[in-house]
Amino acid sequence: MERSLSNYDYLKQRLAGTMKKKKSMFSLFFETDYRYIEINIPYYDYLRGEVLINDVKTIADDAPDIDLGKLIALLYVQFLLQIRKGFPIKQVGQFLNGKKLEYITPEKQESRTMEVISNGQSTFWDYEEKDQVTENMKSAYLTVRMKKAEIYRGEILLYDLKNLNDTFEMTIEEMLAILYLDFIHKIKSEGNNEKTMKSIIKSVKWYTDI
Numbered sequence: 001m002e003r004s005l006s007n008y009d010y011l012k013q014r015l016a017g018t019m020k021k022k023k024s025m026f027s028l029f030f031e032t033d034y035r036y037i038e039i040n041i042p043y044y045d046y047l048r049g050e051v052l053i054n055d056v057k058t059i060a061d062d063a064p065d066i067d068l069g070k071l072i073a074l075l076y077v078q079f080l081l082q083i084r085k086g087f088p089i090k091q092v093g094q095f096l097n098g099k100k101l102e103y104i105t106p107e108k109q110e111s112r113t114m115e116v117i118s119n120g121q122s123t124f125w126d127y128e129e130k131d132q133v134t135e136n137m138k139s140a141y142l143t144v145r146m147k148k149a150e151i152y153r154g155e156i157l158l159y160d161l162k163n164l165n166d167t168f169e170m171t172i173e174e175m176l177a178i179l180y181l182d183f184i185h186k187i188k189s190e191g192n193n194e195k196t197m198k199s200i201i202k203s204v205k206w207y208t209d210i
Contacts, residue, residue, distance in 0.1 A: 006172035008035060010148070011155040035151055036143050039072070039177045043138035045184050052187055056197045064204045069144045071200070074207045075179045076146070080153055093161040093168055096178060103181040104174055144176060 005011055049068045057063045083092065154172045161168045187196070 005155040005158050010152045034145050035148050038143050039173050043140050046140040066204050072144050072180045073146050099178045
């Protein structure tokens with residue numbers, strides 16, 4: 001395994017025997033410590049997500065605390081839940097490969113100027129403007145807070161997909177971006193609706209409790 005599966009490379013460390021062995025591999029799935037994954041998304045899709053979050057908070061007085069980072073983490077956890085329930089692995093690979101071609105291409109990544117967006121442990125966004133380019137070329141870096149076990153489980157999934165298809169190449173960071181972009185593109189094409197926003201509220205409450 002040459003290419004990194006995430007910035008943390010937990011699986012590669014396990015395979016190489018370099019990860020600390022104070023805890024078993026089984027216990028890793030029950031760890032509650034968090035890590036931060038940084039993803040790159042088109043700037044407009046970031047703005048559209050922020051508007052969606054604001055709409056969710058507007059329609060419900062009891063809306064839980066949510067931001068874009070939490071929404072992306074939720075989409076990822078729900079995706080993994082479908083995998084655990086037995087969704088056909090080959091179809092997962094086909095889905096991710098197709099969406100990678102649609103949303104993440106080398107040409108698009110090279111043409112974008114980065115704008116750093118990170119909330120860290122704060123509830124506020126910090127911005128650092130880079131070179132000025134046209135709006136549809138700008139992109140954003142967004143930091144997502146996730147459990148270590150969730151990152152590791154995603155690496156296992158990507159490794160399985162690589163074993164099934166040698167041409168398959170993807171990182172956790174790319175998978176998170178794909179899941180978010182696929183979700184927000186549906187919102188852009190179908191528009192906000194109360195059912196969707198209430199579903200987000202219910203899912204966030206579920207995610208907070210697990």
